[in-house]
Amino acid sequence: MGMIEVVDFKKSFGAKVVHNGVTFYVKKGECLGLIGGSGAGKSVILRSLIGLEKPDEGRIIIDGENIAAMRENELVGVRKKVAYVFQGGALFDSMTVYENLAYPLREHTRMEETAIKNRILEQLAEFGLQGSESLYPGNLSGGMQKRVGLARAMMMNPEIVLYDEPTAGLDPYNTKVIQEHILNLKNRGVTSILVTHDMPTAFAVCDKLAFLLKGRIGAQGTLEELKKDPQGLITKFINGEAS
Amino acid sequence: MASMILPLSAMFSDLVHLAGGMGILSGRILRDLFRGPFYFRLLMEQIAVVGMKSLPLILITAGSIGMVMSLQFGLGLEKFGGKLYVPKLVTATVLRELGPVFTSLMVAARVGAGIASEIGSMVVTQQIDAIRALGTSPIKKIVIPRVLACLITLPLLVAVTNIVATLGGLVVGVTELRLDANFYYLKVLGTAGLPDYFSGIAKSVFFALFISIPACYYGLNVKNGTREVGLATTKAVVSASILILVGDFFLTKLLWMIEKWA
Numbered sequence: 057m058g059m060i061e062v063v064d065f066k067k068s069f070g071a072k073v074v075h076n077g078v079t080f081y082v083k084k085g086e087c088l089g090l091i092g093g094s095g096a097g098k099s100v101i102l103r104s105l106i107g108l109e110k111p112d113e114g115r116i117i118i119d120g121e122n123i124a125a126m127r128e129n130e131l132v133g134v135r136k137k138v139a140y141v142f143q144g145g146a147l148f149d150s151m152t153v154y155e156n157l158a159y160p161l162r163e164h165t166r167m168e169e170t171a172i173k174n175r176i177l178e179q180l181a182e183f184g185l186q187g188s189e190s191l192y193p194g195n196l197s198g199g200m201q202k203r204v205g206l207a208r209a210m211m212m213n214p215e216i217v218l219y220d221e222p223t224a225g226l227d228p229y230n231t232k233v234i235q236e237h238i239l240n241l242k243n244r245g246v247t248s249i250l251v252t253h254d255m256p257t258a259f260a261v262c263d264k265l266a267f268l269l270k271g272r273i274g275a276q277g278t279l280e281e282l283k284k285d286p287q288g289l290i291t292k293f294i295n296g297e298a299s
Numbered sequence: 300m301a302s303m304i305l306p307l308s309a310m311f312s313d314l315v316h317l318a319g320g321m322g323i324l325s326g327r328i329l330r331d332l333f334r335g336p337f338y339f340r341l342l343m344e345q346i347a348v349v350g351m352k353s354l355p356l357i358l359i360t361a362g363s364i365g366m367v368m369s370l371q372f373g374l375g376l377e378k379f380g381g382k383l384y385v386p387k388l389v390t391a392t393v394l395r396e397l398g399p400v401f402t403s404l405m406v407a408a409r410v411g412a413g414i415a416s417e418i419g420s421m422v423v424t425q426q427i428d429a430i431r432a433l434g435t436s437p438i439k440k441i442v443i444p445r446v447l448a449c450l451i452t453l454p455l456l457v458a459v460t461n462i463v464a465t466l467g468g469l470v471v472g473v474t475e476l477r478l479d480a481n482f483y484y485l486k487v488l489g490t491a492g493l494p495d496y497f498s499g500i501a502k503s504v505f506f507a508l509f510i511s512i513p514a515c516y517y518g519l520n521v522k523n524g525t526r527e528v529g530l531a532t533t534k535a536v537v538s539a540s541i542l543i544l545v546g547d548f549f550l551t552k553l554l555w556m557i558e559k560w561a
């Protein structure tokens with residue numbers, strides 16, 4: 057059984073049908089690469105997986121629980137174990153980097169301040185952000201904001217991580233840092249979905265790919281299967297021949 | 300004819316939408332108000348913000364109101380030899396009407412606008428989503444502290460207005476109208492009964508809701524980017540002002556009815 061199962065997911069905004077029956081699943085410890093053209097609805101799927109968006113129809117099953125039917129206050133448990141790495145970081149701009157990282161721990165744990173501090177320093181080091189703890193998000197570069205966002209999402213040691221274009225706009229070195237981070241988590245058994253346009257990263261970290269096309273999964277398969285199928289849709293998408 | 304009915308019906312359906320949206324928001328506030336966790340520190344911060352932001356403005360308006368009222372009543376009544384009623388009249392109008400209404404309008408312009416634009420930009424930059432994604436509630440973390448801060452601070456600010464406006468009236472009464480300061484002071488004390496205070500303060504509690512709930516509502520409902528933040532801010536101030544001025548009439552009527560009863 058999948059750690060994440062999306063069954064016949066449908067979602068429209070007004071008259072605009074974005075998803076018209078999306079179905080896929082991700083097994084525990086697996087990393088699924090979700091690709092598709094801009095505006096295909098990748099972010100909407102990730103947002104729905106953490107209850108920020110409600111599907112019009114269909115089921116979203118996270119670790120055995122259907123979250124599509126849950127109310128906001130019932131989603132807290134899910135949100136503690138599923139981390140969403142926002143496309144733009146979504147940092148709290150009235151708080152320092154330190155306070156941003158402390159936020160989940162202060163809300164959901166009874167950790168001592170010294171333990172919180174150690175954890176934060178460890179996370180900052182992991183993403184090459186040493187020395188920025190007292191800065192405000194407004195004073196960080198876009199790439200740094202992204203990494204702080206990633207670090208904040210990791211504070212609670214999530215079992216599932218949803219990455220929304222984590223490497224977009226990063227330099228090659230930091231892209232590599234993030235690839236290694238995703239692989240590390242995968243080795244520890246963390247399940248993840250990676251939304252990206254960055255195909256080298258997708259090939260480096262994903263076990264399988266799903267291609268979102270016209271409101272459905274147009275094609276999906278493991279990397280090996282996809283490599284064996286040079287005429288397939290995904291290959292065409294990667295080569296810029298389909299979107 | 301049709302060209303007039305169409306915009307009118309659109310306006311009506313907008314109004315219904317609006318009332319519904321604010322009703323739902325109020326319901327969620329009420330429900331979450333009594334459910335933990337409670338963020339006492341955030342409330343304290345917001346009280347400080349509301350107080351600090353509006354106090355200078357309120358000192359100036361209150362002083363001016365008192366002085367102008369005293370001057371107007373004084374010059375108007377002098378012809379009829381009614382100058383001695385100035386302290387009574389100024390005090391009654393300030394306590395019951397001008398104090399709460401002007402203070403609330405100032406707070407709407409300063410604090411209501413601030414709340415709407417702050418929440419609006421948090422929506423645009425996905426900070427509200429982040430609060431939810433991290434397993435916390437924007438109602439509890441953002442909305443409730445601001446609504447409660449207005450509820451607690453506005454009556455206090457009205458009390459400040461009452462004092463400063465009365466002093467302003469006294470200063471003009473003494474300097475311009477040649478009234479005796481001691482006489483003025485005693486008249487103020489003699490006029491200002493508990494019902495006058497109560498009526499003003501009771502109004503300000505409602506006005507606090509008229510300011511903070513639309514501000515939070517418009518802020519939270521910003522959808523497409525920064526341009527809408529400015530729009531939300533304007534709408535928040537306009538609807539708060541309308542609610543205060545129209546609400547004042549009904550509240551005045553209601554409070555008089557209660558006073559007659561009691």
Ligand SMILES: Nc1ncnc2c1ncn2[C@@H]1O[C@H](COP(=O)(O)OP(=O)(O)OP(=O)(O)O)[C@@H](O)[C@H]1O
Pocket residue numbers: 069074092093094095096097098099100101
């Ligand atoms: N809250 C909303 N209201 C209206 N339309 C929306 C909303 N959220 C998303 N959409 C629409 O849904 C579609 C999919 O959006 P989404 O952000 O998921 O795209 P995406 O695949 O993540 O694109 P990108 O690669 O550019 O990030 C878009 O056409 C967008 O306009």
Ligand SMILES: [Mg+2]
Pocket residue numbers: 098099100143220
């Ligand atoms: Mg997106």
